[in-house]
Amino acid sequence: MSPTSTPLAARGLCFAHDREDVLHDVSVALTAGSVTVVAGPNGAGKSTLVELLAGVRRPRAGTVERRGSTALVVQRPAVPDTLPVTVSDVVAMGTWGRRRPRAEVRLAVAEAVQRVGLTGLEHRALAALSGGQRQRALLAQGIVQRADVLLLDEPAAGLDADSRATARRILAAEATERGVAVVCVTHDEEDIAAADHVVRLVGGRRVR
Numbered sequence: 091m092s093p094t095s096t097p098l099a100a101r102g103l104c105f106a107h108d109r110e111d112v113l114h115d116v117s118v119a120l121t122a123g124s125v126t127v128v129a130g131p132n133g134a135g136k137s138t139l140v141e142l143l144a145g146v147r148r149p150r151a152g153t154v155e156r157r158g159s160t161a162l163v164v165q166r167p168a169v170p171d172t173l174p175v176t177v178s179d180v181v182a183m184g185t186w187g188r189r190r191p192r193a194e195v196r197l198a199v200a201e202a203v204q205r206v207g208l209t210g211l212e213h214r215a216l217a218a219l220s221g222g223q224r225q226r227a228l229l230a231q232g233i234v235q236r237a238d239v240l241l242l243d244e245p246a247a248g249l250d251a252d253s254r255a256t257a258r259r260i261l262a263a264e265a266t267e268r269g270v271a272v273v274c275v276t277h278d279e280e281d282i283a284a285a286d287h288v289v290r291l292v293g294g295r296r297v298r
């Protein structure tokens with residue numbers, strides 16, 4: 091993707107979980123090589139918007155035009171802590187369903203682990219990591235997909251300021267070094283101040 095390209099453009103999105111719309115005519119264009127934060131109060135529709143951009147949900151009205159691949163990082167690992175799942179396992183899950191050769195997957199996993207600073211902890215059980223390390227393993231699961239658009243729903247929720255800053259640095263590097271369009275739901279004022287673009291939702295409407 092060239093730095094000026096738009097890997098994803100959403101126009102006029104409306105969405106209802108039940109009868110009433112929780113998103114009203116929201117448009118977003120993502121730029122390659124930049125970080126966009128999605129901000130706004132609780133219940134404003136941030137997670138719903140990210141799910142629409144990721145293709146997990148379909149809008150009631152409006153369009154999502156994807157010209158590149160997308161990866162979605164969930165807020166919590168989709169495995170119970172008691173399962174004997176290692177860092178490498180969690181990261182490798184990001185490669186599932188893509189039919190990449192095993193050696194290539196191994197290299198990609200090692201590279202993603204390195205990008206999030208978890209080298210040396212590959213064989214550590216997820217349950218034996220700190221909250222910040224666990225979250226970085228999830229970031230690596232998104233990074234290993236090498237998608238044009240990396241969508242994250244509150245990747246640093248509940249973490250301390252240092253861990254949030256680390257996550258911010260990792261995501262900025264994905265944008266500037268690899269040209270990824272990063273989209274990150276956040277309540278963190280420092281994330282918002284550092285972002286290239288801000289989408290602010292209030293009551294399901296885009297106000298910035």
Ligand SMILES: Nc1ncnc2c1ncn2[C@@H]1O[C@H](COP(=O)(O)OP(=O)(O)OP(=O)(O)O)[C@@H](O)[C@H]1O
Pocket residue numbers: 107108112130131132133134135136137138139
């Ligand atoms: N599965 C669901 N079924 C019905 N209503 C839902 C569902 N998920 C979210 N909603 C409603 O949709 C609206 C937007 O929710 P959403 O989770 O997108 O907001 P948010 O901005 O991400 O909030 P938060 O900051 O609290 O995570 C809210 O009114 C919420 O109650």
